[in-house]
Amino acid sequence: MKLSLQWLKEYVDLPSQITPQKLAYDITMSTVEVEAVHQLKEEFAGMVVGQVLEISPHPKADRLRIAKTLIAPGDARTVVCGGSNLTPGMFVALGLPGALVRWHGEGEPVKLEITKIRGVESFGMICASNEVGLADLFPATAESEIIDLTPLTKMGMELAPGMPLAEALGLDDVILHIDNKSLTNRPDLWGHYGMARELAAIYGCTLRPLPSQQLVAENVDLLRVAIEDPQRCSRYIGTVIDGCSVRETPFWMRRRLHLMGQRSINLLVDLTNYVMFALGQPVHVFDYERVAGKQIVVRRAKRGEYLQLLDGKKYDLLDQDLIIADGKAPVALAGVMGGEVSGVAATTRRIVFESASFEPIGIRRSATRLGLRSESSMRFEKGIDAARARLAVDLFLKLLKESDAGTKVLSCCDCFPNPPKALTVEVELEFIESRIGQKLTEADVQRRLESLGFQVSRAGKGFHLVVPTWRATGDVSIAEDIVEEVARLIGYDNLQFVPPPVQLTQAVIQPQFAIVQQTREHLSAREGLNEVLTYPWIEENFLQAAGIDPEKCVQLQSPPSHAARALQPSLIPGMLFAAERNARYFKSFGVFQVSRVFDPSAVYPVCGKSEKLPAQPRLVALAIVGESDRDTYLRAKGVVEGLLPGVKRSAAEFRALDVAPPAWAAKGSALEVCCSGKSVGALGLLSLPAAQKAGIADVAVALAELSIDTLASLPAQISNYKALPQYPMVDFELSLIFDEKVRWADIARSLIGCDPLVVGAAFLDEYRGEQVPAGKKSISLRLTLSDQKGTINSEQSAKVANSVVERLKSSYGAELRAS
């Protein structure tokens, strides 16, 4: 919303030394956000009033003429001009060299220079209205028409050559741009008078009263007003005015409308807009002759009714729409827009002036449904007090009389069935003080509240307050609201800082959250994986790749895209997404995510009353991408093995998941990950069909997913210290040839315990190829021997080696490989 500083000053005397910047800052701090301060004078820099003395033809161009123009008293220069309406004696808008203009009203502003135009030097430019942003104020009626300022002198405005244009036109104003969002809860500020009142309160200066009128009585023979739905329309003032004859709006009013960005239409329409920008109360005028049956009915639309509005379009109405009807049909969509048929025209002599109060939600619904957010509906949907409807009548009548002296009010019907009771609030001084955190005096609080329009009386330890009508539409209703009023007028930045009272509390120890951070740190810092974030929703091809039916997931009503309507019940789809994205740029990488997922088959453990939320367990998932299936898989397995101790849980145990492996896992690759005997997740290699569905080609992907919630529920493991061996340990390496079918886990099991001296058996390497027969593999391993009783000698270790080889021979048919 825009506010004109000059307009505000009509209502309030601001402190004389205040700059527009300071004003904007103070409004921002105490009331609503000022987004920008626009000094119009700067925009018109270099623009002056010029007076054309003589005109002569341009020697080389038919369309151009040479105007000898006074740019200051006694300083005449030549200006080349193509204006079709150029006449001697004319006052013009002259852009001096250095001024900014838009050529033909288009493009970026250009800086004027002294130039030769077809051989004749031109000192600046005589401007058309669209070249200096004044098309609203001086609408061109023909092509190549320049601004003619001469008529202004007949309106009592003094013009002289060399006067800065902004000053001459009264445009040396400052426009404050208010952020509309911050005005949502302050319907009283949607006009200049409301903001002037706010400024009067902030600076403690005087607010001038609005004009008030004695209204003529209702004449039911001329107009009857009936409100059929008093819930939706609490007040309707219908005024019949005769003798409208003037069409031209006074320049000062057109100027203000121009500053509001509002085009001038004709006096009656301009007056309604002016009243709205002044008071924030939208009003409307009907052509009396087109109101059938001499009556206005405020009612709900009937099904099948329609209305052609002022925008020229036809709208079908529903019974939830509130309309203004005459004796026959709808004539306006209440609070949103007038009908085309009943609108005022050039011939209109007699009018019905409407000033009414409508209930906000209904207005908003109709405006939203029909896509008609007008200046009017924007204001009504915030909630305007009924008292303002009357102020609007008084202001409209006063201005109309001033501009069109022949007008006469014939009838005024103020239909106001249930005037609301005054809203009162009780508040104690101490209540305000304890929240603000400092001592206040009763007199100070009273003064500040009264400046905002509250009626204040002292009652007991505090105040009895009558809330002003313009703040009683939902904005102010409880004692806390009064605290806000007092505090913001003191200025939040002026409040003393009060640190919260110090009290010793127990240390905050929350292992259920610590484990998340430990997981993230372990995987990133220790394992070198990159943490990613995927959206809660995911495209369905990634779900299908993970073997998840999107129809069995939690789904969104209006998803970001049709394909991404399901929420992830597992992080595997998200990992596939990340793998697919990054496989374009990297050959090998590892990613992980810790997040909640959404499981509609179970219920969230702590729901509110009658709430049934889907379960939202916390998971960690990781994907290792690389070239070889085996290396990728073993890397993922290694990460899982490291992670559990990394988050202080006991070592991972793996069990083959042959019965119900994850759908995405390649055959035989799935392992169940267990910790302290409990299943915590799964690990596997992405199968080829699954990779294809995810759009992943030519790389191996190993995946693992573990439940953070389960891990958090398991006992934290602090491993006990093991005494160092007293005697040196001995280790030696063996290479044996096994059948392909033999698995390391089985070999390892038979090695441990085959001799009491064996304390460790480590896998070193696997080899196939030359010297190893087909269908066989060579495995190198390292055995570690230790004896508590003494040093192991070479005979002992040779004996162990022999018995190990014998055991592997008999169990698996292994052969010692010749080294």
Next chain:
Amino acid sequence: MLDKVKHLGDEARAAIAQCRSLDALRTLETSLFGRKGSLTLLLKAIKDVAPQDKKAFGQGVNALKEELGAALAQQKSALLALKAEQGVDFDVTLPGSSACKGSQHPTLRMMNDLNESFASLGFEIYEGPEISSEAYCFDSLNFPADHPARESMDTFWLRGCEDKKGAERLSLRPHLTGASVRYMQTHKPPFRFVYPGRVARNESTDAGHERAFFQYEALIVDRQVPFSSGRLLVDTILETIFGRKVKTRMRAGFFPFVEPGFEIDMQCLVCDGKGCSVCKRVGWLEMMPGGPPHPNVFRAGGLDPAIWQGFYINIGLDRLVMMRYGIDDIRLLHSTDLRFLRQFA
């Protein structure tokens, strides 16, 4: 026999003198003094020499042992000095080798930084559900029915809740604040806690707008919490993030769940408040809303607003992350793109 000693001495002396590397010297030393070294063998042979020659032979061998030992030591120190003089023999400008290129997500890292700062002030962490209900997202937060703010959030409602209301109408949460009501309902005041997390709104996306993003909220509830002391929360957050004191201001703002409502601005760090393109020439950046819980919110949480006071703050983490690292497109944060994420290793 003495010839053997002499012969070995001559050979060994020459070999030591010619030795040009420490490795070769070590090999030479082993070939002389090792278990089967030539000098060791001579020493072992002393006991087998005829008694009359034993003395002379023994003295000869032992003298040689002394001599060669000294020669080896001398040559070793000469070679060490030479090597020290020569310096390293590889290209030190080659890049260092590091195995680890892991990274935490910048938003979550900042979230954790904040958690630690608040933990040091005695704040608990709390996590509400990401799928919540209208009852907690709006009803209990003093959003009047039909209030435009309910729609301005562009909530992602869940399928199957089309005709439902309140606790039965479920959505991805459009903000975190509802979780504070869950906490109030299940904990005994006074308390102070943070409840960070992901929220989602159905907006169209561009460099500055994203559908899923992170917020950070804190609430303090006690018998007396003058709202100027809410500054402590604000300052804690900003100092944690920017690592230095940041000038802030509190001004009027409207949010249904607080009364009074504040907008909290931070002085622009790029221009120190002088006005630049980042702060749109204002010198201040809007950082977060805050304020004491509205009495209706306290009531929804089962607390008596006549007894309890409080202060909320709510901050959008993504924007702060973007400011901290100069990121110009918010969509990168959910892109999973390692070319982006590895920059935070």
